[in-house]
Amino acid sequence: MNADLIELLYYVIGGFIISNISLILFQVVSYHPYSRPLIPILVQSISVLLCLVLIIELNEGVTDLLYSLRFGLSQGLIGIIIILPLFYVLMLYFLFMASIRSRQHDPLLALLDAE
Amino acid sequence: MITAPIQIWLGFFLIVSGISFGRMGPSFKRNQYTLFFVLLGTLCILLPKSNLYDQSSLNQLPEYYLMNIIDNFIPWFFTGFLGYYLVLVGAPTYWKIRYPQLISGWIIILSSLYLYVEYNSHFSVKEIFLAFSSFIGILISLLCFAILVRYIENSTPLDEPAPELTDEEKELVTRIISKNIGVDEG
Numbered sequence: 490m491n492a493d494l495i496e497l498l499y500y501v502i503g504g505f506i507i508s509n510i511s512l513i514l515f516q517v518v519s520y521h522p523y524s525r526p527l528i529p530i531l532v533q534s535i536s537v538l539l540c541l542v543l544i545i546e547l548n549e550g551v552t553d554l555l556y557s558l559r560f561g562l563s564q565g566l567i568g569i570i571i572i573l574p575l576f577y578v579l580m581l582y583f584l585f586m587a588s589i590r591s592r593q594h595d596p597l598l599a600l601l602d603a604e
Numbered sequence: 605m606i607t608a609p610i611q612i613w614l615g616f617f618l619i620v621s622g623i624s625f626g627r628m629g630p631s632f633k634r635n636q637y638t639l640f641f642v643l644l645g646t647l648c649i650l651l652p653k654s655n656l657y658d659q660s661s662l663n664q665l666p667e668y669y670l671m672n673i674i675d676n677f678i679p680w681f682f683t684g685f686l687g688y689y690l691v692l693v694g695a696p697t698y699w700k701i702r703y704p705q706l707i708s709g710w711i712i713i714l715s716s717l718y719l720y721v722e723y724n725s726h727f728s729v730k731e732i733f734l735a736f737s738s739f740i741g742i743l744i745s746l747l748c749f750a751i752l753v754r755y756i757e758n759s760t761p762l763d764e765p766a767p768e769l770t771d772e773e774k775e776l777v778t779r780i781i782s783k784n785i786g787v788d789e790g
Contacts, residue, residue, distance in 0.1 A: 497737045504741025512749050515624040529752040560666040567670055568738025570677050587695040
C-alpha cells in the first residue's frame with residue numbers, strides 16, 4: 490500500500506484511539522448512580538482493540554498490543570497538536586470580536602451595579 | 605525506575621481524568637480535584653524524561669517524535685492560553701471592560717504568535733493534511749459514542765413518578781428560595 494495512505498490511516502486510527510480512550514476515562518472517573526457506562530465502555534474497548542490489531546497488521550515494527558497502543562496514542566496526539574495552531578488562529582477572531590463588543594443594556598445587571 | 609513512556613502516558617491520563625472530574629451534575633463533588641490532577645499531569649509530561657533521549661534506540665520509541673513536537677508546542681501554547689484567559693477576563697462579556705487585563709492579554713497573545721513563528725517547527729501542507737485526518741478518527745468515535753448513548757438512554761425504562769414533597773421538604777424548599785431571593789421568611 491502507498492506509504493502516504495498508510496500514514497493517513499495511522500492518523501485516522503490514532504485519532505479514533507485517543508478519542509475513545511479519553512471517553513472511556515471520562516465515563517469511569519465521572520461515574521455517578523444515574524450513569525450507565527457499561528455497554529459504551531465495552532463497545533469502545535473492543536473497537537480500540539480491533540484498531541490496535543489493525544496497526545500491528547499494517548506496521549511490521551509494531552509487534553505487541555501495548556506498543557501498538559502507545560503508537561496509536563502518539564499518532565493521535567501528534568495529529569491534534571499539528572492542527573491546533575489553525576484553531577488557535579480561528580479562536581483569535583472570536584476573541585477579537587468579544588474584545589470590541591459593546592455590552593447591551595441589561596436591567597438585571599444594572600441592578601447589580603446599583604448595589 | 606519510571607521509564608519515560610510511562611511518565612508521558614501517566615501525565616496524559618491524569619490530564620484527561622482531571623478534565624473529566626470537572627464535569628457538572630451528580631458527580632460535581634469531584635471537581636475540586638480537577639486543578640490538582642491537571643497540574644500533576646502537566647508536570648509529568650514536562651519534567652525531564654531521563655531515558656527518552658539517551659537511549660541508542662530512541663528512534664524506536666513511538667513517543668520520541670511526539671515529545672519533540674510537545675517541546676516546541678508548550679511555550680507558545682501556554683503563553684497563548686494565559687493571553688486568552690486575560691482577554692476573556694478583560695472583555696466586556698459579563699462585566700465592564702477591564703483595560704489592563706484586555707491590553708496585557710493581547711500583548712501576551714501577540715508574544716505567543718511570535719514564539720510560534722520563531723521557535724516552532726513548521727509543517728508542510730502535506731503534513732498538515734495528514735494530521736487533519738486524525739480529526740476524522742475523532743469524529744467517527746464521537747459519532748459512535750453518541751449513537752451508543754442514545755441507544756442506552758432509549759432502552760432504559762422510565763422511573764416511576766416522584767412522590768409528592770413532604771411538609772418538611774416543602775419547608776426546606778421555601779426556606780432556600782426565600783433566602784436566595786432575599787425575602788424575609790417571617
